[in-house]
Amino acid sequence: MRRKRSAAARVVQGTVVRRVDRYWRALLSTVAAVGLVLGALISLPGAAQAAGSLPCDIYGSAGTPCVAAHSTVRALISSYNGPLYQVTRASDGATANIGLLSQGGYADAGQQDAFCGNSTCAITKIYDQTSRHNDLTPGPAGTSGMGADRGADASELSVTAGGHKVYGIWISPGVGYRSSGAASGVAVNGQAEGAYMVASGTHVGSACCFDYGNAESTPADTGNGHMDAVSIATTCYFAPCTGSGPWVEADMENGMFQGDNGSNTANTGNNSTYVTAMLKNNGQTTYALKGGNSQTGGLRTQWAGALPTRGGYRPMHQEGGIILGTGGDNSNWNMGTFFEGVMVTGYPTDAAENAVQANIVSVGYSGETDVPNGPQGTITGPGGQCVDVAADDTGVNRAAVQLWNCQSYAEDQYWTHHANGSLSTIGRCLDIIGNGTANGTQVELWDCNGVGGQVWNQRADGSLFNPQSGRCLDSPNGATANGTRLRIWDCNGSAAQRFTLH
Structure with missing residues (x-):
């Protein structure tokens, strides 16, 4: 069961430099x-x-x-001027090393922003800054009893x-x-x-x-x-x-x-x-x-x-x-x-x-640490509920996409709407099962692959329209309970099909 938590950020500026005689x-x-x-x-x-x-x-x-x-x-060593971590882009599998702005300094986040662009990136390696090369990978x-680990979403928290x-x-x-x-x-x-x-x-x-x-x-x-x-x-x-x-x-x-x-x-x-x-x-x-x-x-x-x-x-x-x-x-x-x-x-x-x-x-760390604040945002639907992935942020293929109470730290409630129309969270896309087109076909999470069943266009009435099927994302009979499984249905302008991307 998820529990909502809050955070308060405090900015600490500088240190006192004292003269040493x-x-x-x-x-x-x-x-x-x-x-x-x-x-x-x-x-x-x-x-x-x-x-x-x-x-x-x-x-x-x-x-x-x-x-x-x-x-x-x-950098955690003053002489270090190598890469801090590696990101892998979901759209094409390309990788990039993210380094420092200067020797012994801070990460060049601009490198990551430029490389990841309209795709999503996962952190697939964390480099050891010592000469021992004790790098970490998923x-x-x-x-x-748990499966292999996945890399963290690189832009989840700045x-x-x-x-x-x-x-x-x-x-x-x-x-x-x-x-x-x-x-x-x-x-x-x-x-x-x-x-x-x-x-x-x-x-x-x-x-x-x-x-x-x-x-x-x-x-x-x-x-x-x-x-x-x-x-x-x-x-x-x-x-x-x-x-x-x-x-x-x-x-x-x-x-x-x-x-x-x-x-x-x-x-x-x-x-x-x-x-x-x-x-x-x-x-x-x-x-x-x-x-x-x-x-x-x-x-x-x-x-x-x-x-x-x-x-x-x-x-x-x-x-x-x-x-x-x-x-x-x-x-x-x-x-x-x-x-x-x-x-x-x-x-x-x-x-x-x-x-x-x-x-x-x-260092002067500042900013909230419990709310994803990257390019993604929540999608609220009927009853103010959030579009959510079942199984608490684990995000495997075929995971059910549903309505659930909105929770600030729930990674799988934060979605990125890409230029190609896809909606992704935790490295996978909102997908119509079997690339189907029939009324009542449920939606799920699946690897992003560019098929028509992963295209969602927001329309003026608030609906999320799938052009391939000609149907809209829908909550059956307008249900709002936790765990309500989402589907596609004939577009009808009802409250059951109104979704807001934040």
Whole structure:
């Protein structure tokens, strides 16, 4: 069952640049922690970050180098000037790499806008910015019973970072990414590691699993302690929990842990528009969770203490795979929005983590994160209901197209009307079953292929007219109940055939 959520955006502008006199410059050469914090504070939104000031620079200077760095928003290493992600165009299968406006800077969203044009694009690769090439691609089917993952709609959510338009990764059920096997340099068999991600605190759910971090090398649950991923979700796996979340949690396989053996009532959650979620684990006895508002302020420690005493977690048994948006066995039922994240080897210092949070705040993230705001819009029909795809954003071929209560975060209620007359959502088109023309033929979702049964022309009376059949999109007998299956019928100008594209 879907639940509507709201968001409030707050713009944080800039950071304070302080003069450093000779005394402090001399001290900085020997006191690394102070250098880390000041390095993060001298970055300004709207420009490439200063050398040594980005998250992987900070972690590396503290002796915990990045082994993976992923973002569709910005460089996470000051020397990086390569691609951030790859998009694939639905109309012809062509691909394009989306890079940076400048070295160490922000994504060139204009590249994506120009390439995707009147088609839709999916994010089909997220490049690792480290030299290890731990790239992420849509994951294979796993033992959870779910099929292979699809890539996220590339234009689903745009926000502002560093004063520039950028795109986040909108995760819906069925969307997810994974490394191929064990990733290079990622912790295994009880080695220490850390990770963070910047994600939405308003586009969240309670299903399994919106994770980023270490997972099995194959998409299967291989036992307790074989995962070590950070999550933000409304999942209260070990009761009691405080409030309704979302909470920053650790997915260590077979449990979403907030502290010690699971429950931790001191974790009060974080529902800010942007959330910094951090996890570190020494692999043997101890782990910590931290959360913060990515737009302002510092980090709050949610847990710093013992690993679970349940069997399998002391020591950990990580396998070194990397996941984004799913669980280790490819459980991909949850939702979330991802902007950036890294994984490091070793147990990060508090000073390094504080400096990373200061750098994140300096980015000036702004914009809502729970409402799709790309070129698509909703289609409302009889009773003010939305045109919706059955099965909650999974969008497979033959999925029923129906009426349902409008919900701001429901990806499959946002449609793009293309120049060729087609209407698409989650990478597929509104289609008449069997390319049929007879009265009463139902509509469904199907791969966009340019056939006549996928052409819909909006007419002055509000109807959506299909020229091939000579009939209109229709709600049987004007029904408005959730789950009403849509069809084609002789055009008659009734309320049952009035649809508004927003």
